[in-house]
Amino acid sequence: MKKYLECVWISLIILTIFSYLLGYLNYINIYLVALLLLTTFIKGQLVIDYFMGLKEVRLKYRMFPSIWLLVTILLITFAYYLPI
Amino acid sequence: MLKNIALKEDHPPGDFAVWIIIYVELVTFGLLFLGYAFSRRSDIELFNASQEVLSQTSGFVNTIILITSSYFVVKAVNSMKNMTQKNHKESNIKASKWLLLALVCGVTFLVIKITEFSHIFEYGINLSTNTFFMFYILSTGFHFMHVLLGSVILFNIYKKTKSYAYTPDDYSGFETGASYWHMVDLLWIVLFPLIYIIR
Numbered sequence: 001m002k003k004y005l006e007c008v009w010i011s012l013i014i015l016t017i018f019s020y021l022l023g024y025l026n027y028i029n030i031y032l033v034a035l036l037l038l039t040t041f042i043k044g045q046l047v048i049d050y051f052m053g054l055k056e057v058r059l060k061y062r063m064f065p066s067i068w069l070l071v072t073i074l075l076i077t078f079a080y081y082l083p084i
Numbered sequence: 085m086l087k088n089i090a091l092k093e094d095h096p097p098g099d100f101a102v103w104i105i106i107y108v109e110l111v112t113f114g115l116l117f118l119g120y121a122f123s124r125r126s127d128i129e130l131f132n133a134s135q136e137v138l139s140q141t142s143g144f145v146n147t148i149i150l151i152t153s154s155y156f157v158v159k160a161v162n163s164m165k166n167m168t169q170k171n172h173k174e175s176n177i178k179a180s181k182w183l184l185l186a187l188v189c190g191v192t193f194l195v196i197k198i199t200e201f202s203h204i205f206e207y208g209i210n211l212s213t214n215t216f217f218m219f220y221i222l223s224t225g226f227h228f229m230h231v232l233l234g235s236v237i238l239f240n241i242y243k244k245t246k247s248y249a250y251t252p253d254d255y256s257g258f259e260t261g262a263s264y265w266h267m268v269d270l271l272w273i274v275l276f277p278l279i280y281i282i283r
Contacts, residue, residue: 009155020144023281043273051154052266053097061096072114079121
């Protein structure tokens with residue numbers, strides 16, 4: 001019944017390994033930064049929804065951390081892609 | 085649709101006060117992350133060179149540890165949620181086992197972080213070395229303090245579960261500590277790629 005928790009945990013681990021390998025193997029380039037930030041957003045949202053349990057709570061309580069995550073990731077992306 | 089709305093809880097898990105703290109912490113760390121990302125633009129070469137000093141592997145291992153500890157905490161919370169008056173002792177025992185695992189993860193994270201900090205300080209690096217290390221020490225040091233506090237909270241909850249103090253009507257304190265721990269995990273999930281990986 002609660003197997004979804006194990007799926008969330010495994011997804012988080014896989015996405016973390018993916019991020020680490022990109023960095024470790026020096027594959028990070030300006031194009032992959034966006035992909036890396038997207039995986040970070042997915043991981044954060046999984047924690048908010050399933051670990052913090054905010055998926056089962058009224059939207060107004062879930063909105064703040066989700067919007068925080070989205071805005072933070074978008075602004076970081078902006079900082080990396082904005083021409084200098 | 086209507087059915088889904090009706091099933092939603094009125095309040096987030098735990099005391100509402102902890103959620104105010106969580107929201108404030110998220111904003112504070114968010115500003116630190118953005119400060120880092122935008123400061124990097126002024127000297128990308130320096131930031132990339134400074135990043136080479138950090139161990140991506142220890143950052144990676146710490147990420148795995150925090151994610152796993154959060155998973156253990158959710159399992160402990162689920163033990164509480166399934167608690168009835170009849171099985172309240174067994175539920176406390178079950179939760180205490182999950183909490184102990186989470187606590188071990190928390191302490192391991194702290195040990196790895198102390199080792200990492202000691203290497204950094206051995207090189208003579210400090211807050212005034214350069215902008216990268218100022219942000220690195222501030223954000224990871226500040227986060228370290230949160231993991232330390234979270235571990236103390238988990239330990240107190242653990243002690244209460246050992247004395248079967250939580251009942252089906254009163255385990256809000258348990259959920260409060262768990263929510264704080266997940267916040268610590270969420271912050272690290274953003275911090276890890278930002279400081280250790282992205283170049």
